[in-house]
Amino acid sequence: MSSSFCVLPILPMKILSVNIRGFKRDGKADWFKRMIASSSPIVAAVQETKCKKINDAWIEYLWGSQSVEYAVKYAVAIVNVYGPYSDEKKKRFWESLDSLCSFDNLAWVFCGDFNEVRSASEREHTNFVHRRASLFNDFIHSNGLIDVPLLGKKYTRISDDGVQFSKLDRFLVSTSFAHMWNDLYVSALDWKLSDHTPLLLQNGQVDYGPKPF
Known part of the structure; x- marks a missing residue:
């Protein structure tokens, strides 16, 4: 009788919190995108996006990957x-x-x-x-x-x-x-x-x- 198992990697605990005060001002979207790339958080909590609509394509652009899930509270x-x-x-x-x-x-x-x-x-x-x-x-x-x-x-x-x-x-x-x-x-x-x-x-x-x- 044999058994097998796998070990899941433990990701570093990094949670980013940003009050962006409007994504569409002063290049803040690109600034946020660079921040994600450099700090590599596992969760980003963003306040005051001032975005009327948020969709998958917009989130994937900011995160730099399609491997992301998100929730929006207006x-x-x-x-x-x-x-x-x-x-x-x-x-x-x-x-x-x-x-x-x-x-x-x-x-x-x-x-x-x-x-x-x-x-x-x-x-x-x-x-x-x-x-x-x-x-x-x-x-x-x-x-x-x-x-x-x-x-x-x-x-x-x-x-x-x-x-x-x-x-x-x-x-x-x-x-x-x-x-x-x-x-x-x-x-x-x-x-x-x-x-x-x-x-x-x-x-x-x-x-x-x-x-x-």
């Missing part, structure tokens, strides 16, 4: 929103949110009471102002945001007299955030103690019932 920014009512304040409001979205290295979540609807179908027994809705939709489309679907309710706000209904509350997320968690949806919670329904953002498969022919 920074998430959550903005709690309470939108103003007047037209003048709304204009400044959308401009301020636009300026936030210019930081495209972040995964964005905007949630709360936007105090605005996107279409006439999101209001009942209350005035719909097309100009205001257009500004809201322009903000969403120009920044590539996703209006996460709301399940279980059509409206999120009801007036004290129970006559006026509107969808003022929602979650808007960037595509990078949606890619981090698949199958996002919003569910409405109990709203007995408020004129606005609480909303819960979550992910997972949703059973919509049997499919019709």
Whole structure:
């Protein structure tokens, strides 16, 4: 009876940590590549890459080899929103949110009471102002945001007299955030103690019932 075994080489413990402050500035990508080649770490932890997308080819270029595995965690920014009512304040409001979205290295979540609807179908027994809705939709489309679907309710706000209904509350997320968690949806919670329904953002498969022919 014979047996065989192999001895795996023990690699030197070298872990490189770098706050790069943007790969696409001042030749930092080539500088990082030379650092990898000279120090030969087994793990490199990089912060503040400021890269919107990272793929296999980019990692292989930096590492100098195809024998590499990687994981990416994008920074998430959550903005709690309470939108103003007047037209003048709304204009400044959308401009301020636009300026936030210019930081495209972040995964964005905007949630709360936007105090605005996107279409006439999101209001009942209350005035719909097309100009205001257009500004809201322009903000969403120009920044590539996703209006996460709301399940279980059509409206999120009801007036004290129970006559006026509107969808003022929602979650808007960037595509990078949606890619981090698949199958996002919003569910409405109990709203007995408020004129606005609480909303819960979550992910997972949703059973919509049997499919019709």
